Amino acid sequence: MKKLLKYQLSTSWVSLAVFAVVYFGIMAFAGISVSFSGGDSYSQMNGTEMAVGILCFVIFVSNYGDNMRLAIQNGRSRKSIYTAALASAGLGSMMLSLYAQIIIFASSLLFGSERISYISMTEVIYDTNRSMVGHFIENYIFTTALLLVTAMFALVLAAAFARAGKYGRVAIAAGVPIALFVGFPILSGIVVSKAPALSEMYIRLLAKVTGVESGNPYIGSLTMIIAAAVMALITYFINRRAELKG
Secondary structure (H helix, E strand, O other): OHHHHHHHHHOOHHHHHHHHHHHHHHHHHHHHHHHHOOOOOOEEEOOHHHHHHHHHHHHHHHHHHHHHHHHHHOOOOHHHHHHHHHHHHHHHHHHHHHHHHHHHHHHHHHHOEOOEEEOOHHHHHHOOOOOHHHHHHHHHHHHHHHHHHHHHHHHHHHHHHHHOOHHHHHHHHHHHHHHHHHHHHHHHHHHHHHOHHHHHHHHHHHHHHOOOOOOOHHHHHHHHHHHHHHHHHHHHHHHHOOOOOO
16 A cells, blocks of 8 residues: 555656746746836735645646556555555645745745735635644634545546546536536525525534634635545445446
């Protein structure tokens, strides 16, 4: 399992290096541009965690099939593949979370000024006001949980894709984006207009389980970890009978 974990993590270093150079360049360009522009405008830069989350999703959804194929060819069991995937998701989430904190800190230190600041996701969502150490801890935990649930969602899709046939893969590739970015907004609009009481109840529930209502990011972190555990269970049942097709 250690060899599988080491291999799965080693395949991501190039992607991380490219991302670091490109994203850090964007942050630098934004900071320098605002600092040298005229006027008294003030800007805040955020979204680093989401950008790293997209990178995390792409890495795990794209590497699963190749990792599974290589492992099976070398006589590894599906259980060991699954265990290594979970371990790489957990360890990878912690590493990528630290990676995001370093980018935010380095950007603030090098390019921050009186006219631009680089802020974290917890500052945006929860409007927290803690010491530097306390803020780092809570944002690190929150980002790790966010990346973990993202990685597990990627593994669910990748495992389903590996098991599906030709038409099933088309359905997954087209259906998931359509459901998320077209179906869900339309359904939300219908619920808001036709059942406002149900909509308000859903919003209150969402505010509670994410910790927004209480301003506590640790509640949101716990909710995402629970969601990741459920997705891990789903991945397990899909992975048991997954076949490499195509």
